[in-house]
Amino acid sequence: MRWIPRKVEFFGLLEQQAEIGLKGARMLQDCLQEFGSPEAVYLASKQIHDIEHTGDDLAHKVVDLLNKTFITPLDREDIHQLTIKLDDVLDFVDLVAKRLVTYRIEKPTAQCIEISRIIVRQSEEILEAVKLLRDLKRGDRLLQQCARINQLENDADQVMRDALTDLFKDHDRDPIDVIKWKDIYEHLEEGTDKAEDVANILETVLVKYS
Amino acid sequence: MRWIPRKVEFFGLLEQQAEIGLKGARMLQDCLQEFGSPEAVYLASKQIHDIEHTGDDLAHKVVDLLNKTFITPLDREDIHQLTIKLDDVLDFVDLVAKRLVTYRIEKPTAQCIEISRIIVRQSEEILEAVKLLRDLKRGDRLLQQCARINQLENDADQVMRDALTDLFKDHDRDPIDVIKWKDIYEHLEEGTDKAEDVANILETVLVKYS
Amino acid sequence: MRWIPRKVEFFGLLEQQAEIGLKGARMLQDCLQEFGSPEAVYLASKQIHDIEHTGDDLAHKVVDLLNKTFITPLDREDIHQLTIKLDDVLDFVDLVAKRLVTYRIEKPTAQCIEISRIIVRQSEEILEAVKLLRDLKRGDRLLQQCARINQLENDADQVMRDALTDLFKDHDRDPIDVIKWKDIYEHLEEGTDKAEDVANILETVLVKYS
Numbered sequence: 001m002r003w004i005p006r007k008v009e010f011f012g013l014l015e016q017q018a019e020i021g022l023k024g025a026r027m028l029q030d031c032l033q034e035f036g037s038p039e040a041v042y043l044a045s046k047q048i049h050d051i052e053h054t055g056d057d058l059a060h061k062v063v064d065l066l067n068k069t070f071i072t073p074l075d076r077e078d079i080h081q082l083t084i085k086l087d088d089v090l091d092f093v094d095l096v097a098k099r100l101v102t103y104r105i106e107k108p109t110a111q112c113i114e115i116s117r118i119i120v121r122q123s124e125e126i127l128e129a130v131k132l133l134r135d136l137k138r139g140d141r142l143l144q145q146c147a148r149i150n151q152l153e154n155d156a157d158q159v160m161r162d163a164l165t166d167l168f169k170d171h172d173r174d175p176i177d178v179i180k181w182k183d184i185y186e187h188l189e190e191g192t193d194k195a196e197d198v199a200n201i202l203e204t205v206l207v208k209y210s
Numbered sequence: 211m212r213w214i215p216r217k218v219e220f221f222g223l224l225e226q227q228a229e230i231g232l233k234g235a236r237m238l239q240d241c242l243q244e245f246g247s248p249e250a251v252y253l254a255s256k257q258i259h260d261i262e263h264t265g266d267d268l269a270h271k272v273v274d275l276l277n278k279t280f281i282t283p284l285d286r287e288d289i290h291q292l293t294i295k296l297d298d299v300l301d302f303v304d305l306v307a308k309r310l311v312t313y314r315i316e317k318p319t320a321q322c323i324e325i326s327r328i329i330v331r332q333s334e335e336i337l338e339a340v341k342l343l344r345d346l347k348r349g350d351r352l353l354q355q356c357a358r359i360n361q362l363e364n365d366a367d368q369v370m371r372d373a374l375t376d377l378f379k380d381h382d383r384d385p386i387d388v389i390k391w392k393d394i395y396e397h398l399e400e401g402t403d404k405a406e407d408v409a410n411i412l413e414t415v416l417v418k419y420s
Numbered sequence: 421m422r423w424i425p426r427k428v429e430f431f432g433l434l435e436q437q438a439e440i441g442l443k444g445a446r447m448l449q450d451c452l453q454e455f456g457s458p459e460a461v462y463l464a465s466k467q468i469h470d471i472e473h474t475g476d477d478l479a480h481k482v483v484d485l486l487n488k489t490f491i492t493p494l495d496r497e498d499i500h501q502l503t504i505k506l507d508d509v510l511d512f513v514d515l516v517a518k519r520l521v522t523y524r525i526e527k528p529t530a531q532c533i534e535i536s537r538i539i540v541r542q543s544e545e546i547l548e549a550v551k552l553l554r555d556l557k558r559g560d561r562l563l564q565q566c567a568r569i570n571q572l573e574n575d576a577d578q579v580m581r582d583a584l585t586d587l588f589k590d591h592d593r594d595p596i597d598v599i600k601w602k603d604i605y606e607h608l609e610e611g612t613d614k615a616e617d618v619a620n621i622l623e624t625v626l627v628k629y630s
Contacts, residue, residue: 066627067559076627084620102584139277164312168386175385175595176588179602182389200294207276207286349487374522378596385595392599410504417486417496 007073009065011134014079017058017086018130022123024051024093029116031097032108041105045097052094059087074133078205085197086126092191093119096184103180111163112181115188118156122195125149129202136209142202149199156192160185217283219275221344224289227268227296228340232333234261234303239326241307242318251315255307262304269297284343288415295407296336302401303329306394313390321373322391325398328366332405335359339412346419352412359409366402370395427493429485431554434499437478437506438550442543444471444513449536451517452528461525465517472514479507494553498625505617506546512611513539516604523600531583532601535608538576542615545569549622556629563626566619576612580605 031044062083066076073079096116100108129145132138163185167178241254272293276286283289306326310318339355342348373395377388451464482503486496493499516536520528549565552558583605587598 063623063627067563077624080620080624080627098581099584102581103588143277161308161312164309168313168390171386173386175389176591176593176598178386178389179595179598180588182393183602200290203273204287204290207273207290353487371518371522374519378523378600381596383596385599388596388599392603410500413483414497414500417483417500 006065006069007134010062010069010073010079011130013058013062013065014082014086014130014133015127017055017062017083018123018127020051020055020058021086021090021093022120022127024048024055024090025116025120025123027051028093028097029113029120031100032113032116035108038101038104042101045101048094048097052090055087055090059083074205075208078201078208081201082130082198082205085194085201086130088194089119089123089126089191089198092187092194096187096191099180099184099187103184105180105184109163109166109181111159111166112184112188114159115156115163115185115192118152118159119188119191119195122149122152122192125152126195126198129199133202133205136206139206142206146199146203149195153192153196156189160189216275216279217344220272220279220283220289221340223268223272223275224292224296224340224343225337227265227272227293228333228337230261230265230268231296231300231303232330232337234258234265234300235326235330235333237261238303238307239323239330241310242323242326245318248311248314252311255311258304258307262300265297265300269293284415285418288411288418292340292408292411292415295404295411296340298404299329299333299336299401299408302397302404306397306401309390309394309397313394315390315394319373319376319391321369321376322394322398324369325366325373325395325402328362328369329398329401329405332359332362332402335362336405336408339409343412343415346416349416352416356409356413359405363402363406366399370399426485426489427554430482430489430493430499431550433478433482433485434502434506434550434553435547437475437482437503438543438547440471440475440478441506441510441513442540442547444468444475444510445536445540445543447471448513448517449533449540451520452533452536455528458521458524462521465521468514468517472510475507475510479503494625495628498621498628501621502550502618502625505614505621506550508614509539509543509546509611509618512607512614516607516611519600519604519607523604525600525604529583529586529601531579531586532604532608534579535576535583535605535612538572538579539608539611539615542569542572542612545572546615546618549619553622553625556626559626562622566623569615569619573612573616576609580609 027044027048031041031048035041036044062079066072066079099105125145125148129142129149132142132145136142164182167173167181237254237258241251241258245251246254272289276282276289309315335355335358339352339359342352342355346352374392377383377391447464447468451461451468455461456464482499486492486499519525545565545568549562549569552562552565556562584602587593587601
């Protein structure tokens with residue numbers, strides 16, 4: 001047990017988590033945008049799963065560090081929650097990649113590519129926001145980042161609505177197909193929701209420390 | 211930064227949030243009960259969305275006030291959580307109204323009207339409960355309110371179960387229709403779950419302050 | 421209001437909650453494994469519901485005790501959260517049992533039996549973990565338990581994926597059947613997620629007290 005604040009280590013790990021989350025989100029977007037053969041999609045999903053695994057390891061490092069540290073730079077519970085929710089975003093990215101394989105998706109829809117793009121943008125904003133944790137005096141900028149992450153979640157809701165309208169418009173559509181796509185859209189949207197959860201925790205931190 | 215407790219402002223804003231939530235819930239119930247033409251339903255969904263927007267603004271005001279206030283009448287985190295969950299109930303009310311449009315629903319089922327009524331009743335109990343926050347010495351009454359909100363969530367579960375039994379009973383039912391209604395029921399039920407979350411937070415507050 | 425720590429009572433109630441949770445999980449597994457007539461399944465679902473009711477009563481006792489106790493053996497919020505999440509696992513077990521009746525399921529799949537087994541194993545680990553709360557100096561063992569609960573959740577994800585692959589493989593499958601099974605799998609998986617939430621809270625407790 002070291003008694004000095006390990007501020008640098010904590011913020012470093014959270015930033016790594018945010019970076020790996022962004023990496024995973026970009027890989028999903030690339031996979032959807034340049035949709036290849038079933039083998040290519042399978043390979044991409046395996047690579048995203050490896051990224052997710054790296055993310056898990058980082059999350060465990062944060063928990064271990066929490067257990068070894070007496071004075072933490074932010075409330076323990078907030079660091080713990082932040083780690084869990086950062087991990088959740090990546091989990092949903094990983095889940096969607098796996099569903100593409102499970103459901104033998106042949107061609108992604110425009111809206112599913114669009115939502116994956118929104119998750120990339122949210123992940124970029126999250127990385128910026130997590131970097132701002134080192135200096136909470138710049139609370140205004142952090143609040144702005146959070147507002148952007150939330151706005152992107154609203155955008156995703158709108159795309160999701162358009163996607164569902166398209167999906168249910170065509171009366172001859174195969175119901176099994178509808179089930180698959182509805183599921184993929186919902187999991188993508190849950191990813192954007194978890195990003196919003198990250199923003200909410202960052203706001204909570206600001207509320208306490210500013 | 212003002213250093214005096216802004217008790218009045220906080221409780222006022224939370225009550226406004228509870229009031230706007232009740233308003234939105236009533237509009238959804240009205241929309242379902244007096245189900246009109248597609249245009250009428252579209253218009254109602256737009257009006258509910260405006261209400262949801264007003265709710266968002268109130269939630270942001272609470273967060274802003276938290277950031278400007280040194281001594282809060284309840285724990286910062288509890289106020290923050292309460293604001294988020296109050297907003298969540300209204301979000302699901304808004305989501306269901308939008309789904310009615312997206313899915314081109316032609317006629318609401320008895321059970322969907324029934325669950326919307328339950329959300330109205332929960333919202334009424336929530337408003338009463340939030341008003342009781344001003345005087346935590348009346349903890350017994352607040353606990354009663356929470357018990358009622360939870361009981362209503364149980365009632366909604368039962369209605370949901372009856373609704374699903376009906377939905378899957380008819381073997382000739384169009385699967386697309388089943389997908390739509392299952393989705394609407396689930397979102398209505400999530401609304402009642404979020405109301406239960408509000409009750410859980412209020413219980414937490416009582417646990418701390420009584 | 422008694423001013424002495426009621427450590428024994430709190431830990432006793434939480435253990436009872438964990439025990440009743442395990443009992444419910446085992447009843448669901450038995451029901452699925454020795455799947456009987458519709459009447460037998462209905463009866464089993466009623467018995468599981470009674471168990472769930474007993475679980476609710478225990479959860480209320482914890483909240484009541486929190487309200488009557490000045491000094492709690494762990495943070496009030498953590499005890500409250502633990503009680504809620506322990507109850508959530510049992511709620512999903514109960515929900516799945518009810519869905520078997522609602523959907524008139526005739527024969528359970530191998531994977532649904534498998535996930536119910538995983539919930540039993542998680543519940544066993546949870547009971548062990550809750551027992552360890554009495555002596556937080558054995559933090560290493562508690563962390564091990566949490567790691568096992570999380571690993572079991574990962575296992576359930578894999579089984580769920582195999583189940584979905586099977587479900588969507590057969591092109592002639594009745595879409596209504598697909599909807600039913602997808603729903604049951606998802607609720608089983610949510611049960612394992614709630615067990616993971618329990619592990620996360622236990623980790624949080626360790627993070628604070630060790």
